[in-house]
Amino acid sequence: MSTNAGTVRYLEIAEALRREILSGELPVGAHLPSESDLAARWSASRGTVRQAVATLAAEGLIGSRQGARRIVLRRERRHSFGELNSFAQWAEGLGHRAASRFLSRTRRPATAEEADRLALAPGTEILAVLRLRLLDGEPTMVERTAYADWVAAAVEAMPVDCRSVMDSLSEGSGVVAHYGEHLIDALPAGSEDARLLEIRRGSPLLRQRHVSATATGRPIEWSDDRYRAGSVTFSVSNSSVATPLERRVGDQ
Amino acid sequence: MSTNAGTVRYLEIAEALRREILSGELPVGAHLPSESDLAARWSASRGTVRQAVATLAAEGLIGSRQGARRIVLRRERRHSFGELNSFAQWAEGLGHRAASRFLSRTRRPATAEEADRLALAPGTEILAVLRLRLLDGEPTMVERTAYADWVAAAVEAMPVDCRSVMDSLSEGSGVVAHYGEHLIDALPAGSEDARLLEIRRGSPLLRQRHVSATATGRPIEWSDDRYRAGSVTFSVSNSSVATPLERRVGDQ
DNA sequence: GGAGCCAACTTGTTCAGACAAGTGAACCCA
């Protein structure tokens, strides 16, 4: 996105407005200039301006109703897709030190759920990885990931203290994640969780299960990440026109 | 949305495509017809078709890359904003029985955080509500909500077993929620939580704190909802062009 | 002063056309 912000007109306009909101020049509750104002100011068509404000609306920064001027809703930047999918990238963007270790990497046939999530034939051999993540030296998250067969070799070849598997996959094999789906719930720590995170068995954990897929929709990994309670919070904003979040009945 | 699906062209097209995906007629991984195909088939302009597919992309149902045909990513409906904001509406949409009781309703000055979240002057009197929610007769969620002063009277007047505060507010006072922000984390059950949910103290809870606001961005309520572990899962999908989910460092 | 109406303004929807940029498959050539 930032690479195009200088050449693509609507991203340029969106970035300028975003800066005004983040800087406080357009405070929360303020009205944005009208579309025709912006169109004149940037000498762009109204369609291009609408695309710019639609971008900000999708980020949850502004809201709109037919007939009334757009208003500023929040004043917080949203993290990028890469930062959500990469623990290391996210932590470093916030100025924290991130470290991690592969505790085990073994090949085994996929379970029924893994095969389903990874869109593989039942019993296909996947790479199962157990990994401990540290934030500023503190054990923060236990990650259990199943990598699809076609990336298994690349992941096996990575060093034990590899900072970001997704970054390495992207650089080494050109495999880039474009889509993700996340399931978030809470559960008590099992004995392995407790030992690794240095907490008592049964302590609350925040679990984020997610599948990452390429631009063609091919699943890359299916992961079960368990965070120590209090270490992270997930945040999502929605509106009557865009509801990215969904609540489901228990699904263990 | 469904009210306009018959009259607004792009929603009509989006709804038809959504049905084809949900029914499996367009299976996961399949290519959508090209924009010009769809435009011809519906005798609409390409712009209108693009708005239709943008709707589905925002729902996470389809993905797209420049130059290549769009592909089907998932086959699940996304729930509406109302269903996310209203526990009762959500449960009933899934065929579950929802019940609830006000355990207490008291007026008191807002705490610093409540005043901030509700955009009120510090110390403004709010209505603090404690509520227990049952799903199919099982105690499932404890809700602690602070209602802004300007809706307090309406909420106080509601019956003790009111099914949905937001629905009643909408019908009685014309106050409708348009925007929401949600913070999701895990924490151990306190003694009050444990007693109400009939679990042991320290058991894992999934917490969803959220603020709801009107179409003009005016906050209505700030709520702390605690779900028994295993009873619900939150789900969110994202892509490199749209990232509604954000991860934050601990924030108790 | 208060209720209701109206007109200017603003966002929502739709159209038709144009060019840029990326994809994928057929094709050719070594």
Next chain:
DNA sequence: TGGGTTCACTTGTCTGAACAAGTTGGCTCC
């Protein structure tokens, strides 16, 4: 057979125009 090139196709970006629909503030009238 393998590798590169070309080309039709598809999505991305942008324009200018028109009308529909909802909001807001000011005005009139009582």
